[in-house]
Amino acid sequence: MAGVRVGLAGLGVMGWRIARNLRDAGLLVGVYNRTFDKALKFSRDYGVEAFRTPGELARASDVVITMLSDDEAVRSVIAGGDSVLSGLRPGSLVIDMSTISPSVSIELASMVRSRGGDMVDAPVIGTSVAVERKELVVLVGGSEDAFNRARDILQHTAKTIIHVGPNGYGLYAKLINNALLGSYVVALAEVVQLGRAFGLSDSVILDVLTKLSSARSPTSELKVPKMLSGDYSVQFALKHMRKDLDIVNREASMRGVPIPIASLALQFYRMAEKMGLSEEDFAAVLKVLIRR
Numbered sequence: 001m002a003g004v005r006v007g008l009a010g011l012g013v014m015g016w017r018i019a020r021n022l023r024d025a026g027l028l029v030g031v032y033n034r035t036f037d038k039a040l041k042f043s044r045d046y047g048v049e050a051f052r053t054p055g056e057l058a059r060a061s062d063v064v065i066t067m068l069s070d071d072e073a074v075r076s077v078i079a080g081g082d083s084v085l086s087g088l089r090p091g092s093l094v095i096d097m098s099t100i101s102p103s104v105s106i107e108l109a110s111m112v113r114s115r116g117g118d119m120v121d122a123p124v125i126g127t128s129v130a131v132e133r134k135e136l137v138v139l140v141g142g143s144e145d146a147f148n149r150a151r152d153i154l155q156h157t158a159k160t161i162i163h164v165g166p167n168g169y170g171l172y173a174k175l176i177n178n179a180l181l182g183s184y185v186v187a188l189a190e191v192v193q194l195g196r197a198f199g200l201s202d203s204v205i206l207d208v209l210t211k212l213s214s215a216r217s218p219t220s221e222l223k224v225p226k227m228l229s230g231d232y233s234v235q236f237a238l239k240h241m242r243k244d245l246d247i248v249n250r251e252a253s254m255r256g257v258p259i260p261i262a263s264l265a266l267q268f269y270r271m272a273e274k275m276g277l278s279e280e281d282f283a284a285v286l287k288v289l290i291r292r
């Protein structure tokens with residue numbers, strides 16, 4: 001562990017905070033971000049290098065962490081022009097923490113291995129708040145050896161790190177979580193609106209859904225106050241939940257598995273995106289249900 005040089009690509013809501021934790025642990029050598037100004041700001045704030053390309057980042061690192069939006073972003077950073085692959089050295093490890101299609105991740109892992117490196121998919125459960133508290137849950141897919149190396153790094157930003165299976169399996173585990181989460185938040189929005197239509201006060205709705213209900217959860221505690229106050233400042237962007245349910249839908253239909261609830265939830269997030277809510281927190285899906 002001592003002397004391992006970690007580089008991180010993707011300074012979004014999650015990546016910025018993960019990078020900060022790794023910098024505090026003395027592991028981070030530098031960062032890359034598509035919008036270079038963000039990397040420069042991180043570099044100025046935290047005294048690590050800002051790299052102009054993923055290739056430069058990989059050349060300076062033993063371990064590269066990617067925390068990016070979607071399939072396209074991860075493909076371009078790992079396998080595009082002057083990418084992680086072009087800077088990868090034999091023995092390097094890539095830890096992709098993004099939520100992307102398992103098939104894309106499996107394909108990229110095989111490209112990384114063909115260059116003498118290794119890769120794990122390491123998607124997370126938990127929001128930016130969980131990163132700040134170092135309480136993330138990480139679901140890892142990959143070889144036993146790569147998992148052990150990844151765990152040594154990730155323990156500085158996460159509380160629970162589990163090995164789920166070979167490449168792709170971290171993502172499969174993440175997808176069943178988000179199929180449930182996306183459906184549950186639509187259901188929460190529906191009953192918040194129903195409670196209001198019944199004439200219940202916001203404080204009664206809050207108490208029932210976050211304290212008294214046998215179906216209360218950390219998610220109801222986080223999202224019901226946002227729905228009641230109309231504060232949709234982003235913890236997890238609605239566009240990302242739509243993206244995750246799209247992946248769930250594709251993976252399920254490839255296997256002929258019926259997922260009527262998650263498919264219906266996906267339609268709500270698609271409608272919300274059509275209403276211009278992509279960048280708001282996914283609790284803003286409630287706005288689809290407001291009668292006009």
Ligand SMILES: NC(=O)c1ccc[n+]([C@@H]2O[C@H](COP(=O)([O-])OP(=O)(O)OC[C@H]3O[C@@H](n4cnc5c(N)ncnc54)[C@H](OP(=O)(O)O)[C@@H]3O)[C@@H](O)[C@H]2O)c1
Pocket residue numbers: 009010011012013014015033034035038067068069070072073074076077097098099100124125126127128235236237240241244
């Ligand atoms: N936020 C959460 O609570 C949460 C929880 C669990 C899992 N996740 C997952 O974690 C991942 C990151 O989430 P986030 O909330 O941190 O996302 P975010 O704030 O939207 O940040 C996305 C990052 O990806 C980069 N990016 C986007 N498209 C790119 C492209 N084509 N090429 C290169 N870089 C690109 C962005 O760069 P720019 O700065 O240039 O735009 C930014 O650094 C997503 O897969 C999400 O589903 C998020």
